[in-house]
Amino acid sequence: MTNPVQALSKSVTVNDSPFMKPMEWLSLLVLAGFVLVVLPVFLDGFRLNLVGKYLTYAFVALGLVICWGYAGILSLGQGVFFGLGGYCMAMYLKLEASSVENTKIQSTPGIPDFMDWNQITALPWFWQPFKSLPLTLILVVAVPVLFALVISAAMFKRRVGGTYFAIITQAIAAILTILIVGQQGYTGGINGITDLRTLNGWDIRTDSAKFALYFVNAGLLIACILAAQYVKRSKLGRILVAMRDKEDRVRFSGYSVAGFKIFAFCLAAAFAAIGGAMFTLQVGFMSPSFVGIVPSIEMVIYAAVGGRLSLFGAVWGTLLVNFAKTSFSESFPDLWLFGLGALFIAVVLAFPNGLAGIWREQIEPRLTRRVKALRPAPVAIPHGTPAE
Amino acid sequence: MFGEYSLGDLGAIFAMQGFAGLILFSVYVLMALGLAIIFGQMGVINMAHGEFMILGAYVTYLCSTFFQANLPALFPLYFFIAMALAFLASGALGMLVEWGLIRFLYKRPLDTLLATWGLSLILQQAYRTVFGAREVGVELPSWLIGSVQVTDTIEVPINGLFVMAVTILITVSVALLIYRSRFGQQIRAVMQNRAMAGAVGIDTERVDRYTFGLGCGIAGVAGSAFTMVGSTGPTSGQLYIVDTFLIVVFGGAASLLGTIASAFSISQTQSTLEFFLSGSMAKVLTLLAVVGILMLRPQGLFTLKVRR
Numbered sequence: 024m025t026n027p028v029q030a031l032s033k034s035v036t037v038n039d040s041p042f043m044k045p046m047e048w049l050s051l052l053v054l055a056g057f058v059l060v061v062l063p064v065f066l067d068g069f070r071l072n073l074v075g076k077y078l079t080y081a082f083v084a085l086g087l088v089i090c091w092g093y094a095g096i097l098s099l100g101q102g103v104f105f106g107l108g109g110y111c112m113a114m115y116l117k118l119e120a121s122s123v124e125n126t127k128i129q130s131t132p133g134i135p136d137f138m139d140w141n142q143i144t145a146l147p148w149f150w151q152p153f154k155s156l157p158l159t160l161i162l163v164v165a166v167p168v169l170f171a172l173v174i175s176a177a178m179f180k181r182r183v184g185g186t187y188f189a190i191i192t193q194a195i196a197a198i199l200t201i202l203i204v205g206q207q208g209y210t211g212g213i214n215g216i217t218d219l220r221t222l223n224g225w226d227i228r229t230d231s232a233k234f235a236l237y238f239v240n241a242g243l244l245i246a247c248i249l250a251a252q253y254v255k256r257s258k259l260g261r262i263l264v265a266m267r268d269k270e271d272r273v274r275f276s277g278y279s280v281a282g283f284k285i286f287a288f289c290l291a292a293a294f295a296a297i298g299g300a301m302f303t304l305q306v307g308f309m310s311p312s313f314v315g316i317v318p319s320i321e322m323v324i325y326a327a328v329g330g331r332l333s334l335f336g337a338v339w340g341t342l343l344v345n346f347a348k349t350s351f352s353e354s355f356p357d358l359w360l361f362g363l364g365a366l367f368i369a370v371v372l373a374f375p376n377g378l379a380g381i382w383r384e385q386i387e388p389r390l391t392r393r394v395k396a397l398r399p400a401p402v403a404i405p406h407g408t409p410a411e
Numbered sequence: 412m413f414g415e416y417s418l419g420d421l422g423a424i425f426a427m428q429g430f431a432g433l434i435l436f437s438v439y440v441l442m443a444l445g446l447a448i449i450f451g452q453m454g455v456i457n458m459a460h461g462e463f464m465i466l467g468a469y470v471t472y473l474c475s476t477f478f479q480a481n482l483p484a485l486f487p488l489y490f491f492i493a494m495a496l497a498f499l500a501s502g503a504l505g506m507l508v509e510w511g512l513i514r515f516l517y518k519r520p521l522d523t524l525l526a527t528w529g530l531s532l533i534l535q536q537a538y539r540t541v542f543g544a545r546e547v548g549v550e551l552p553s554w555l556i557g558s559v560q561v562t563d564t565i566e567v568p569i570n571g572l573f574v575m576a577v578t579i580l581i582t583v584s585v586a587l588l589i590y591r592s593r594f595g596q597q598i599r600a601v602m603q604n605r606a607m608a609g610a611v612g613i614d615t616e617r618v619d620r621y622t623f624g625l626g627c628g629i630a631g632v633a634g635s636a637f638t639m640v641g642s643t644g645p646t647s648g649q650l651y652i653v654d655t656f657l658i659v660v661f662g663g664a665a666s667l668l669g670t671i672a673s674a675f676s677i678s679q680t681q682s683t684l685e686f687f688l689s690g691s692m693a694k695v696l697t698l699l700a701v702v703g704i705l706m707l708r709p710q711g712l713f714t715l716k717v718r719r
Contacts, residue, residue, distance in 0.1 A: 097521045177706040186456055186520050190656045191702060197653045198698045205691030320528055360536035367529025371522045
């Protein structure tokens with residue numbers, strides 16, 4: 024007779040399972056092959072840059088899979104972190120583009136053009152750190168994560184969660200957008216920070232730079248997928264799932280629920296921030312239209328379409344929705360919003376697990392049956408169920 | 412920032428801004444009342460609430476053009492008919508949505524958010540297709556135009572007074588409906604304990620449908636009132652949805668009194684600050700204050716003490 028406690032701890036121990044199952048390695052290989060080989064070979068420079076832009080949204084979707092799918096925290100303010108990361112990068116690039124000789128026609132040379140238009144004569148204090156590239160690279164992640172830490176610590180320590188958290192994050196997205204638009208002299212206002220030229224002397228507007236940045240972006244995305252996979256597979260990931268399903272039981276078992284939630288939220292913010300910075304580099308500007316409520320909720324739908332529990336699904340979902348958006352809104356601009364709206368409803372009502380769910384429930388079993396028919400079935404190892 | 416104004420001027424500024432705030436307050440209360448019923452009582456996050464409001468606004472606009480063209484004699488009274496029609500149209504659409512969408516999602520509140528957001532996109536595009544992307548305004552009957560001169564420096568617009576009267580009327584009727592009628596008793600019973608309410612013979616599905624319809628119908632009336640103070644466009648509703656949710660949460664969901672108190676404080680703060688700062692900073696400061704208070708006091712201003 025097995026001791027129930029032993030049985031329980033055995034089923035919780037996950038370190039004996041491999042880092043990724045064979046199927047997951049295959050998924051990674053397929054995704055990497057598609058993004059790193061197929062797309063660059065078949066697409067022209069313009070389209071590849073467009074895909075690079077979509078892939079920056081995939082960072083956000085990836086964070087949402089951890090934060091929403093695994094930890095059960097729905098954030099409607101991911102645009103905030105995407106935007107903060109993007110703005111940090113844009114501020115550095117803008118300062119580099121507004122050197123004294125580039126801006127000598129201004130009444131105050133050496134400051135960004137929109138500040139000069141708004142009668143600001145000195146660089147504000149919060150722009151000062153962005154003169155240095157290493158500091159910028161740190162701040163790109165540090166600023167959004169710190170912001171996420173403050174928000175989530177305040178909320179989760181008081182056990183605010185679920186719908187309330189969603190509404191508050193949404194309000195924060197709205198506040199930040201209004202603030203950026205309103206403080207034109209400091210932030211560039213509704214137009215955002217535009218006319219970015221060089222990164223430490225390297226012109227990012229050329230085709231070769233865009234090509235290189237695409238690969239940097241894709242590489243970072245794959246690194247983030249692996250990091251998320253590490254979190255998902257670790258004991259931490261199991262606690263996140265347990266917390267999502269029965270928060271009180273996890274709390275009564277002695278875990279600090281708030282701490283884990285804060286971690287998941289900050290991790291999602293860090294991913295979103297990297298995506299935002301890469302967006303600025305590839306697209307060449309950053310504006311408040313990527314911060315507000317509408318983009319934030321759209322990014323949730325990318326994760327939902329891909330499957331809120333699937334890391335690879337998040338990337339495929341992002342690519343699919345954005346391809347659909349581009350091709351639809353090019354040919355039938357009126358129909359696109361109907362389509363997007365219907366997509367939201369369909370994903371919630373009919374496919375709550377998204378593309379990954381369809382794959383797992385419909386396609387994978389059939390494939391396995393085919394494969395099994397070809398070779399002798401392996402001996403199944405029975406899993407012990409924990410005693411209730 | 413008060414230095415350059417005399418005391419009398421300040422009094423007049425506060426009175427005028429306070430009154431402008433009261434009109435904002437009326438629209439907020441009407442929108443938040445519907446949302447408080449849907450979110451507070453049913454737990455459904457209706458992101459399409461703003462679009463239900465705009466439906467009411469468009470119905471009012473249609474009524475105004477119809478009466479102007481066909482029944483000019485009755486034009487002074489069209490607003491009352493428009494309000495009733497707005498209530499019916501938004502309420503009926505609400506019941507349809509509940510039947511077709513919401514009832515499958517009662518156990519997944521976060522998913523209602525995504526589904527109703529999708530619905531709001533569809534409705535926005537539908538309005539754009541039917542009414543065009545341009546904003547439309549309604550023609551006010553002559554008795555609603557003009558203002559009442561209270562003192563030399565303070566004057567009060569009549570349409571604002573009218574909107575406030577409507578708000579008070581609707582708030583009182585909603586309160587009576589929920590706390591004094593048989594149907595209201597059923598609503599409260601279902602929201603407090605669905606299983607028990609079903610066990611004592613209340614048709615909970617029917618109650619859900621009518622409650623959702625009621626909330627949406629009130630949003631329609633809010634839209635009708637909204638036409639008097641602003642113009643209507645396909646995306647006008649979206650501008651109000653965040654504020655409205657914050658009002659409901661700030662007031663303490665499930666408490667009608669809290670909703671009114673929070674709508675009052677938020678609208679007054681915003682409109683008073685608007686005079687001294689730019690409009691965007693006034694809004695930022697108000698919303699920040701609300702979010703800050705909610706972080707310290709997550710249950711909102713008023714709470715309902717019910718064991719769940």
